[in-house]
Amino acid sequence: MSTSSQTGASEAAIFGRVVAARPNFSVAAAEALIELDFSDEDKERARVLSAKAQDGTLSPAERDELESYVRVDHMLGSLRSKARLSLKNRRSKIR
Numbered sequence: 154m155s156t157s158s159q160t161g162a163s164e165a166a167i168f169g170r171v172v173a174a175r176p177n178f179s180v181a182a183a184e185a186l187i188e189l190d191f192s193d194e195d196k197e198r199a200r201v202l203s204a205k206a207q208d209g210t211l212s213p214a215e216r217d218e219l220e221s222y223v224r225v226d227h228m229l230g231s232l233r234s235k236a237r238l239s240l241k242n243r244r245s246k247i248r
Contacts, residue, residue: 168228172235180243183236189229195222
């Protein structure tokens with residue numbers, strides 16, 4: 154395990170703390186965050202890299218690139234989840 158992971162200094166750990174620091178997003182922000190997604194070009198690039206990984210033909214640079222796509226996807230997932238929860242919390246307060 155790397156030192157950054159042990160100290161909670163990984164990109165994901167830092168990002169998680171940033172997102173957790175804000176209890177709820179505004180409705181407009183939450184709706185916009187839910188819509189965030191990769192461009193078609195990025196989706197295709199990630200698909201190509203994933204296929205190469207399955208074939209065992211990724212170069213070290215491509216492996217790093219694919220790992221970056223995976224990290225960003227996890228971060229987007231965290232944002233979307235928090236955004237959905239924010240909308241749910243706001244709806245429950247209205248009732």
